[in-house]
Each structure stands twice: as C-alpha cells, then as structure tokens.
Amino acid sequence: MVLITLFLEFAKAGLFAAGGGLAIIPFLIEMSERHGWFAEAEIMNMIALAESAPGPLGANMATFVGYGVAGFPGAVVAVIALIFPALILVTIIAKFITQFSNSPYVKDAFYGLRPVVCAMITAACWGLIRSTIFTLDLFSETRNLLDLVHIPSLILFGVLLFLYIKFKKHPVFYLAGAAIVGIVFKF
Amino acid sequence: MKILLDLYITFAKVGGLTFGGGYAMLPIMQKEVSEKKGWATEVEVADYFALAQSIPGLFSVNSAIFIGYKQKGVLGSVVSALGIVSPSIFIVTILAIFMNRFLYNPIVYHAFAGIRVAVCVLIFGAIINLWKKNMKGIVAYTLFAIAFCVSLFTSISVVFIVIAAIFTGIILMQIKKRGVIK
Numbered sequence: 032m033v034l035i036t037l038f039l040e041f042a043k044a045g046l047f048a049a050g051g052g053l054a055i056i057p058f059l060i061e062m063s064e065r066h067g068w069f070a071e072a073e074i075m076n077m078i079a080l081a082e083s084a085p086g087p088l089g090a091n092m093a094t095f096v097g098y099g100v101a102g103f104p105g106a107v108v109a110v111i112a113l114i115f116p117a118l119i120l121v122t123i124i125a126k127f128i129t130q131f132s133n134s135p136y137v138k139d140a141f142y143g144l145r146p147v148v149c150a151m152i153t154a155a156c157w158g159l160i161r162s163t164i165f166t167l168d169l170f171s172e173t174r175n176l177l178d179l180v181h182i183p184s185l186i187l188f189g190v191l192l193f194l195y196i197k198f199k200k201h202p203v204f205y206l207a208g209a210a211i212v213g214i215v216f217k218f
Numbered sequence: 219m220k221i222l223l224d225l226y227i228t229f230a231k232v233g234g235l236t237f238g239g240g241y242a243m244l245p246i247m248q249k250e251v252s253e254k255k256g257w258a259t260e261v262e263v264a265d266y267f268a269l270a271q272s273i274p275g276l277f278s279v280n281s282a283i284f285i286g287y288k289q290k291g292v293l294g295s296v297v298s299a300l301g302i303v304s305p306s307i308f309i310v311t312i313l314a315i316f317m318n319r320f321l322y323n324p325i326v327y328h329a330f331a332g333i334r335v336a337v338c339v340l341i342f343g344a345i346i347n348l349w350k351k352n353m354k355g356i357v358a359y360t361l362f363a364i365a366f367c368v369s370l371f372t373s374i375s376v377v378f379i380v381i382a383a384i385f386t387g388i389i390l391m392q393i394k395k396r397g398v399i400k
Contacts, residue, residue, distance in 0.1 A: 047377050210332050
C-alpha cells in the first residue's frame, strides 16, 4: 500500500525534521533513494514550486511528492502525515508550556542539535547544488576542465547570489528572473 | 462550533496568503490572530514562533497548533493545523498538474533549468543564515564537521543522526556544567 508507506515516510520527516522548511530536504533525498518516487534532480523543481506557492514550505513539498506518488489522495496523506507528529507533540507541550520552555534538557538537546541540523542541511543542499551547477559526470568522461562546471549556470548563480544578498527581495523575483534567463539563453 | 470554523478559516487565510513559509508568516499571523481576532497578543504569537523552533515540524504549523489549543483544546489545535496547510494541498496540486503536463515543453524545460540555479541561490542564502545563527564555538564546528561527513559519506539514516545529536547535546552540556570544558 503506497499510501501507508507515504504516511510513514512523511510522519518520520514530521517527527525528526527540526529546523523549518529546508530541514525536510535530507528526508526527501532519503525517500528518493529508498523508494525511487522521484529523482534527486526533481527535488530542485519541488523546492522551486514550494517557494513560488503560498503556504508552509514543508507542506508544499509534501503535497508535491504525495501528488506525484499517488495523485490527490497521496497529497492529502503526505501533508497530514507531516503535521501528525507535531499535532501530538505540540498539543502535549502546550499543556506543559512553562515546564517545557524552562527545561534544561530541551536547551541542552538543541546545543547538539543545532550544528548537526545545520550540517545535514548543508550536506543535502551541497548535493543539490553540485548536480545543478557542476557536471562531474561529463568531466569524468572527457577529463576536460571546462566540462567540470556548467559555465552559464555558474555565472547566473554568481549574479543571482549577488543580487539576493544585496537586495533581499522575495524569492519569487529571483525564480522568475532565472526562468527568463533560462528561456532566453536556452539553459 | 463557530469558533472551530473561525480557527480553520483564519489559519487557511494565513496559509493561503503568505509566501516563503517560516518567519515570513509571522507578521500575517500576528495581524490575523492578534489584531483581527484577539486570540493572543502579538508578543505571544512571536513567543509561539520562537518556541515552535525547539519542536520538530514546521514553525507556522506548530504556532497554529499552540494558538488553536489555547482557544479550543485538542480540537482547536487539529482544526488550526489543518487550516494552515489546506491551501497548500490545493494550490500545489494544481501547480503540480501543470508542471507535469508542460515540463517537456522546450520553453518550460529551459525555464526550469534556469529556475534550478535560482533555487541553488536561495538554499545557499538560507544555509548562510543557518550558519550565522547556529555555528558558534569550537564544539559547534566539531559537531558540524562530524555530522557533515556522516551525512555525505555514509548511508546512516537522518533519523539516527538527529537522535544522536540530541543525546550528544545533553551529554556535552552535562560535562560542561561540571566544568570539564569551557
């Protein structure tokens, strides 16, 4: 039953992905490796779509994956699974809110969790960035240094990063700009 | 009953009107929940957001659950959580249908090739912010290096890495409190 598998995978992500929207990416990569529901390269399309649509990023990505795996029922199951652990956990915490926010163990756990989550997200994103901008497969075939990176992508990356840090506009602007550049220069 | 419907609609509005997730949702949630409904003060909503970060899951959903619980107990939290994710389910499904249909159209294909580069920039920017917020001190860098290598070079499940990180944090702080490391 693919719906049950879908539920379990997203409940797992909901329970263990600490650190907001991007924290779900390592879990998505694990899903693509384990179940082959989508290729790793598709994760980039998912993030783009999730950033362009309103709503929590994690819920958007879950909808996208769920829909791809089992249509609309899949989308509903994935999103409900994603918020299910939080529903139980947060409701319990809401009851004992003062004890929770004053608990030294919660703070101590985050002392270890913060840098580790940071590392997990960095590793996952490095994989995605590498497969988008670097063409390591092509390089290992031709051994030509120029084939190591996709140069137009690298230039676009540099320009967008500069604009992003300088102007801090909404992500949709950069996504739209990059789409136009992609069409005009036939990326 | 009326309050439940009200919670659902209010959070569906927050979910359907905010782009970018996470902290981008805070101002709109403050406006809808504090200003319009008076369910919690603006400071309380901000506190919920901060607290939501020390719980797994999505910040905005966790905050909605807190506010819903405060209004109407467990039912309130369920309704609020469903409200905030409902627009995502419908909007993203529609987008996904279109994307699957048009992805092999050459124009859409090139557009997405460009978009993927922009996504790299967005996640790179997000990582820089994460580093700035979370990476302080030699212990953090050491843990980062270990976790980075484990995630890149082994196939150990992310679940185990997270659990290991929680225990490492608690054990390290116990040692620290006893004054072994500074």
